Amino acid sequence: MTANSICNSVSPKPAVSTKGESHLSIATIPGDGTGPEVTAEALKVLDAVAKIDGISFHVETLDWGGDRYLRTGEIIPAGGLDLLRSKDAIFLGAIGHPEVAPGVLEKGLLLELRFKLDQYINLRPVKLLPGVETPLAGRGPADIDFVIVRENTEDLYCGVGGFLKKDTPDEVAVQQAIYTRKGCERCVRWAFEYTRKRNSPRKTLTLVAKTNVLTFGHDLWWRTFQDVAKEYPDVKTDYNHVDACCMWMVKNPDAYDVIVTTNMFGDIITDLGGILQGGMGVAAGANLNPDQGGVSMFEPMGGSAPKYTGLNQINPIAAINAMAMLLEHTGHAQSGARIDRAVAHVTGTAMKSQAAGKMGHGTREVGDLVLAAINAEQARLQKV
Numbered sequence: 066m067t068a069n070s071i072c073n074s075v076s077p078k079p080a081v082s083t084k085g086e087s088h089l090s091i092a093t094i095p096g097d098g099t100g101p102e103v104t105a106e107a108l109k110v111l112d113a114v115a116k117i118d119g120i121s122f123h124v125e126t127l128d129w130g131g132d133r134y135l136r137t138g139e140i141i142p143a144g145g146l147d148l149l150r151s152k153d154a155i156f157l158g159a160i161g162h163p164e165v166a167p168g169v170l171e172k173g174l175l176l177e178l179r180f181k182l183d184q185y186i187n188l189r190p191v192k193l194l195p196g197v198e199t200p201l202a203g204r205g206p207a208d209i210d211f212v213i214v215r216e217n218t219e220d221l222y223c224g225v226g227g228f229l230k231k232d233t234p235d236e237v238a239v240q241q242a243i244y245t246r247k248g249c250e251r252c253v254r255w256a257f258e259y260t261r262k263r264n265s266p267r268k269t270l271t272l273v274a275k276t277n278v279l280t281f282g283h284d285l286w287w288r289t290f291q292d293v294a295k296e297y298p299d300v301k302t303d304y305n306h307v308d309a310c311c312m313w314m315v316k317n318p319d320a321y322d323v324i325v326t327t328n329m330f331g332d333i334i335t336d337l338g339g340i341l342q343g344g345m346g347v348a349a350g351a352n353l354n355p356d357q358g359g360v361s362m363f364e365p366m367g368g369s370a371p372k373y374t375g376l377n378q379i380n381p382i383a384a385i386n387a388m389a390m391l392l393e394h395t396g397h398a399q400s401g402a403r404i405d406r407a408v409a410h411v412t413g414t415a416m417k418s419q420a421a422g423k424m425g426h427g428t429r430e431v432g433d434l435v436l437a438a439i440n441a442e443q444a445r446l447q448k449v
């Protein structure tokens with residue numbers, strides 16, 4: 066397997082897993098298009114906070130993605146999943162290659178990792194940062210701050226289905242949505258826990274589904290939600306049909322605290338959420354396996370943006386936000402929060418736009434600005 070690594074600690078990575086200690090062992094998959102450029106900025110920022118907070122880390126870079134697939138025909142090399150299982154976290158830049166048919170890398174890499182590593186939570190914060198433009202007229206950061214918890218292993222994504230009489234006028238295509246009590250319950254319970262911990266003034270978990278039409282699968286979700294809710298009397302509950310949710314997200318985004326939803330609906334409403342918070346330049350997400358020994362993957366939500374490749378024009382903020390999430394979910398909340406503050410400072414004071422090519426800076430320069438904000442804050446604190 067082709068791999069190289071960077072490391073801020075003098076000793077090589079110990080053979081035994083260091084899970085649970087302050088050493089962080091990360092695999093990065095920079096991937097295709099602009100993925101490597103944004104990954105580089107996220108790693109730069111990791112290095113800065115690691116220095117301040119005394120975290121030693123080791124990064125192993127994996128060349129998985131479109132180019133490797135075109136060269137070798139292989140998407141995840143033999144032993145690849147076990148390699149990832151030995152890490153504390155995975156950082157994914159972007160996948161999607163103009164010369165690879167749609168679906169091949171999405172299913173073969175991204176969905177494969179989510180499923181095989183049982184990353185059953187897809188966590189996508191929708192937070193409008195200072196200085197960032199939202200398409201919602203008259204709305205600001207105080208109005209747009211909620212979180213979508215998307216189930217990440219079931220539903221229409223399970224890949225069950227087939228064709229009958231393919232390529233004939235009588236063709237039939239079947240694409241099954243699968244929902245299990247276990248898959249639903251673990252996601253719903255995690256969302257309740259998360260809402261409790263987030264402890265916002267609203268402290269409300271909203272189930273988003275389509276119980277009026279999907280009277281089997283979403284009935285299971287509805288009943289599970291009601292059952293689990295009994296364990297969380299301190300968390301208020303609400304329900305929206307997904308179509309109505311799309312309206313409310315635009316009309317009253319301030320009414321939401323945490324949303325829990327199915328995989329397919331979650332895919333759709335998180336793009337809507339992404340644009341409310343300023344677009345793919347800033348939106349980040351985490352694919353979490355919160356179980357003991359589970360390994361989670363963090364990624365900017367946007368794609369590989371081939372037309373911007375190598376131009377130093379893509380916005381690295383989403384990737385930097387994903388790195389903050391990585392730190393938060395691997396027990397380094399303080400370092401994650403440092404990045405959050407620095408990013409808010411940079412978006413609020415130094416960027417013209419969050420769109421690629423319009424930021425007023427290049428990709429590397431935005432990374433440098435975040436770095437400078439982290440170090441400036443630390444210098445201020447040390448003076449006090």
Ligand code: IPM
Nearest residue numbers: 171172175176331332335366
């Ligand atoms: C996302 C993406 C993926 C999804 C695609 C690339 C398979 O849209 O992470 O939201 O549908 O989950």
Ligand code: MN
Nearest residue numbers: 332333335336
């Ligand atoms: Mn999507």
